[in-house]
Amino acid sequence: MNDMRLTERVVTETAKMTARGVQVHYGTNHALKDVDVDILDKTVTAFIGPSGCGKSTFLRCLNRMNDTVASARVTGRIEMDGQDIYDPRVDPVQLRAKVGMVFQKPNPFPKSIYENVAYGPKIHGLARSKADLDEIVETSLRKAALWNEVKDRLTAPGTGLSGGQQQRLCIARAVATSPEVLLMDEPCSALDPIATAQVEELIDELRAQFSVVIVTHSMQQAARVSQRTAFFHLGSLVEYGETGHIFTNPTDPRTEAYITGRIG
Amino acid sequence: MSLGLLLLLLIGLAGLGFVAGRQRALAAVRGDARDLHSLPAYYGQAVALAAAVPAALLMLVWLIVQPLAVERSTLALILPEDIGAGSSRELVMADIRRIAEGMEVLVASGTANEGEIVALASQPEALKARLAEVNVALAAPISAHVAGAALVYRQSMATGQGAMAVAVLALAVAGFLLALWRVTPQFRARNVVERVMQVLLIAASSIAILTTAGIIFSLVFESWHFFQLYPARDFFLSLTWSPKFGGGSDLGLWPLLWGTLYVSAIALLVAVPIGLMAAIYLSEYASPALRAVAKPAIEILAGIPSIVYGLFALMTVGPFLRDWFAQPMGLGDSSSSVMTAGVVMGIMLIPYVSSLSDDIINAVPQALRDGSYAIGATQSETIRQVVFPAALPGIVGAILMAASRAIGETMIVVLGAGAAAKLDLNPFEAMTTVTVKIVSQLTGDTEFASPETLVAFALGLTLFVFTLGLNVLALYIVRKYREQYE
Numbered sequence: 213m214n215d216m217r218l219t220e221r222v223v224t225e226t227a228k229m230t231a232r233g234v235q236v237h238y239g240t241n242h243a244l245k246d247v248d249v250d251i252l253d254k255t256v257t258a259f260i261g262p263s264g265c266g267k268s269t270f271l272r273c274l275n276r277m278n279d280t281v282a283s284a285r286v287t288g289r290i291e292m293d294g295q296d297i298y299d300p301r302v303d304p305v306q307l308r309a310k311v312g313m314v315f316q317k318p319n320p321f322p323k324s325i326y327e328n329v330a331y332g333p334k335i336h337g338l339a340r341s342k343a344d345l346d347e348i349v350e351t352s353l354r355k356a357a358l359w360n361e362v363k364d365r366l367t368a369p370g371t372g373l374s375g376g377q378q379q380r381l382c383i384a385r386a387v388a389t390s391p392e393v394l395l396m397d398e399p400c401s402a403l404d405p406i407a408t409a410q411v412e413e414l415i416d417e418l419r420a421q422f423s424v425v426i427v428t429h430s431m432q433q434a435a436r437v438s439q440r441t442a443f444f445h446l447g448s449l450v451e452y453g454e455t456g457h458i459f460t461n462p463t464d465p466r467t468e469a470y471i472t473g474r475i476g
Numbered sequence: 477m478s479l480g481l482l483l484l485l486l487i488g489l490a491g492l493g494f495v496a497g498r499q500r501a502l503a504a505v506r507g508d509a510r511d512l513h514s515l516p517a518y519y520g521q522a523v524a525l526a527a528a529v530p531a532a533l534l535m536l537v538w539l540i541v542q543p544l545a546v547e548r549s550t551l552a553l554i555l556p557e558d559i560g561a562g563s564s565r566e567l568v569m570a571d572i573r574r575i576a577e578g579m580e581v582l583v584a585s586g587t588a589n590e591g592e593i594v595a596l597a598s599q600p601e602a603l604k605a606r607l608a609e610v611n612v613a614l615a616a617p618i619s620a621h622v623a624g625a626a627l628v629y630r631q632s633m634a635t636g637q638g639a640m641a642v643a644v645l646a647l648a649v650a651g652f653l654l655a656l657w658r659v660t661p662q663f664r665a666r667n668v669v670e671r672v673m674q675v676l677l678i679a680a681s682s683i684a685i686l687t688t689a690g691i692i693f694s695l696v697f698e699s700w701h702f703f704q705l706y707p708a709r710d711f712f713l714s715l716t717w718s719p720k721f722g723g724g725s726d727l728g729l730w731p732l733l734w735g736t737l738y739v740s741a742i743a744l745l746v747a748v749p750i751g752l753m754a755a756i757y758l759s760e761y762a763s764p765a766l767r768a769v770a771k772p773a774i775e776i777l778a779g780i781p782s783i784v785y786g787l788f789a790l791m792t793v794g795p796f797l798r799d800w801f802a803q804p805m806g807l808g809d810s811s812s813s814v815m816t817a818g819v820v821m822g823i824m825l826i827p828y829v830s831s832l833s834d835d836i837i838n839a840v841p842q843a844l845r846d847g848s849y850a851i852g853a854t855q856s857e858t859i860r861q862v863v864f865p866a867a868l869p870g871i872v873g874a875i876l877m878a879a880s881r882a883i884g885e886t887m888i889v890v891l892g893a894g895a896a897a898k899l900d901l902n903p904f905e906a907m908t909t910v911t912v913k914i915v916s917q918l919t920g921d922t923e924f925a926s927p928e929t930l931v932a933f934a935l936g937l938t939l940f941v942f943t944l945g946l947n948v949l950a951l952y953i954v955r956k957y958r959e960q961y962e
Contacts, residue, residue, distance in 0.1 A: 315847065
């Protein structure tokens, strides 16, 4: 772990999203119990915890992806910029344009690289002209650090890229709708160490523009990329705080047991 | 010995082999199956297979080869004077076969014994009369020489049958004993059974392929005959179809092909949109409970025999279209029309399109849908722009499958569109298709070797090439795009 970097971290204190008393049930299974978290603006927040602890479930609450699961029921209050995102007046489709998401396995559409990135701007009508769209695609690919690798083959299928490139393409796709929050569900678990390093570097750069929430199984990764860390265990939020604090001086014995490898 | 009895004996021997092989294996290790290489049942199976399989194969080959050989030697007996005017060697041979069968019937019914049969062979008139008594009618008068040939034919068949029984049983017993002798605790019965199973599976799949080859061969063969009697240029280029049973017919392919394509096109115009939308609803929107009920309900449509659809076309759809569309629009007053057949056929094809497409849409990974939802796409945007393109190759395959089915359909066309071969654009006009004409040409009352009958094979071959082309196209499309989302 890079202790030098832990001390350098600058953390903004304005909350972008706040969750209070969030509960999730999948049918009769109580997957998430009473979670309170503030996602800070322009900050990388890491969710760690053993498999099945509810961290991905909570992530999927933040952009209402759980709505697509028929058996899921979410209660509690999640606000974004003071607006309850579960309010009936909020269109989940609009919300998801503002809260982008990158998945565990790269899932590019079976379309060209260009069309993959242009998909979001097109359906939301963000581009006024073809030139406009071209520019959005280029900026998004640049933000995802993929432009130089694919600029000569934008019409090639996105599925033909390597795993790491595919994942960065998915990041570019999510970035293209100019989201305010980017959710990443174990974005590096299907990638090799080099691609992982590239994506981690990217996450650090993306932080300048919006808040990033990342679910990860790798504690090194959480320590490397995040400023805030939340530890989930058995559906509850055990501890949430500054990353350096969680990793060096956890208050809860379960957190300590997890980061030292005794539960997991 | 009759064939059935021989088969029963073989099965009995195999059963006995199973028991004996198992017993012998167990006895060799004093009942402790752990010392055997394989489970005891495998030794039984190995012996049973050794007894039954080679013998059964020999029987199969014998049954194919023997009639060919006997017929060949009998053909050599036929003298040029036996062949009357307007007859041929093959027709005389058919007579011989018929007389031999008649003799068999005489013996079986108890009206004549073997001695009498031999005596009858030298009295053709009496033989003919006796055969007529047991309902075996012969067209031409029999000559003594032909009756003699029939006697020889019958006797060599009987001898062959007997020889086959002996050979098959001998082989079965030999296999049985050899396998039983080889049963020792070290004998790898399991591997042997495995290999035999593999060969059986290969044989099963080759039967399917060989049958296809056989069908093509017979079609090509008869079509070749047709094209020797009727110019290919006229068949492929003429625009009229008017078979005259006295000869001098116009056998142009186009009116029939046009009817086939027209009816199929209307059928697909009905089936593809409805089937596809039903599939999308079922796979993307319907709740699991509804889907569990609705999908089988749609598939019931596929279980209705096409003749029933034909009745529906004839009694309901045809008159309805005539009274409400054709007559008010002044497009004719026939209840048999391309439209009737096309619409009803389209209904029949809905489950083909919907069921296959539903499976294909379901196979599109959920990750792609999630990816689209996460960008803020609605469900219908996701379906139109992500799921549908990803499923397209499979859907095209399903549509082409339905198209092949439409092209080959006969009953609905007979009852719905009539039997008049016409080249017309009016969809409310009666027309007909290739398949309908194949049936009517073959069931006609003309002699088989005339172009009016043989044209059926040329039509069949055309149709086959057409649907084969469609299937190849479907396979090509599916192959080309299959890996897109993997």
